[in-house]
Amino acid sequence: MYSAKAYSAASDTSPLAASAITRRDLTEHDVQIEILFCGICHSDLHSVRNEWSEFMPTVYPIVPGHEIIGRVTKVGSAVTKYKSGDLAAVGCLVDSDRTCPNCQAGLEQFCPNLTLTFNSPDKHLGSVTYGGYSDSIVVDEHFVLSVPSNLDLAGAAPLLCAGITTYSPMRHWGVTKGKKVGVVGLGGLGHMGVKFAHALGSHVVVFTTSPHKKEDALRLGADEVVISRDTNAMQKHAGSFDFILDAVSAEHDINAYLNLLRLDGNLTLVGAVPKPLAVSAFGLIMGRRSLSGSNIGGIPETQEMLDFCGEHNITADVEVIPIQKVNEAYERLLTSDVKYRFTIDMASLNSE
Structure with a gap:
């Protein structure tokens, strides 16, 4: 010793x-x-x-x-x-x-x-x-x-x-060139998610509640930035995502993002939200969508x-x-x- x-x-x-x-x-x-x-x-x-x-x-x-x-x-x-x-x-x-x-x-x-x-x-x-x-x-x-x-x-x-936490679910759910990928939250985890999704060849959309983060999201590799409080902007993306990485650790409406998934799309949680999230069964059932979590x-x-x-x-x-x-x-x-x-x-x- x-x-x-x-x-x-x-x-x-x-x-x-x-x-x-x-x-x-x-x-x-x-x-x-x-x-x-x-x-x-x-x-x-x-x-x-x-x-x-x-x-x-x-x-x-x-x-x-x-x-x-x-x-x-x-x-x-x-x-x-x-x-x-x-x-x-x-x-x-x-x-x-x-x-x-x-x-x-x-x-x-x-x-x-x-x-x-x-x-x-x-x-x-x-x-x-x-x-x-x-x-x-x-x-x-x-x-x-x-x-x-x-x-x-x-x-x-x-x-x-932070790197492996965001890379692993993208690999597991088949994020590749031509996929449409959302990243919810642009913090320590989210910014790595943007970099990986971009490098894997996907079309990357960042969702944030902070308009001032738009410029940085684009610098990191995002193709689009959506202010998640803007209902019209969210609706434009309904039913279109192959994969969404949710990196938010605070309470938020998960259903708003489940509704953005296409048929067989997946949303993976990597943010450790302290309280249970309310999930609409219809949000999953109607598009055979899936909600999962991932750990390093x-x-x-x-x-x-x-x-x-x-x-x-x-x-x-x-x-x-x-x-x-x-x-x-x-x-x-x-x-x-x-x-x-x-x-x-x-x-x-x-x-x-």
Whole structure:
């Protein structure tokens, strides 16, 4: 075991602050990574403040962070895919049972025995896992990902959560050239959805309640922008979409978007709305439409996504901050005061 620098929270009301944590020594299959950048996901904030206590109670102290970009510093004796000096990434998962049908299918995100990057039981240390707000991490080779060298590393960090969360359902529901795709909400998730749908060759329509976001939506790759409060503008698109990605995490009228789907169209939720949404049965029945949800992606698909980003030079739009401003960033997250994701430059941890 060794000591690593980190930022952790001691309780649900404590700010994140400098601390020391224990990392395990390498096993033969492990990779040790110096963390260069770590994205801030809204789930970091939820976990730090124990806002998901009903289904995922927080164990303190907590070190959040599951959008990790770094460089390999050491590898175990049996590691074959990585060597010291390689760029590497770690997303939301650091282990699973690898034997269940989901794991065998490359869908580790649905493993009943998965280990999350932070706040999950750590079988090696007997405590909980600590995430990427740290100077290093040790992860089994199977859960380490390769990073295309042409990508901006700070912008690549959010790909490990926001990127795969939006890429996976598009691949699952067959978003390709010639499809008409809607993206509801232009935030951290939505802006990645626009970039992916555009790169996949689809006709992309952004739905937003904010007229001032139109210019940015077009810059990101949208072909059209619809102000969702404009009933006439919405009606013009009725029954025409193959796929809609709903990235809104606040309460909203889902039926307004279901009515935009064509025959056999799908709407996938990726925004974690806190309360149940009212769904009209007729909105689904009349067009054999479907409503689904999606949760990140497995390891093979996450690597596919990173390679796709390398080919198309796709990264998140980020504001890079030092670790010392993380608490301020959390407060700004609550008011959506960021375009479109925060990424922490972990070199700033060395000044602590």
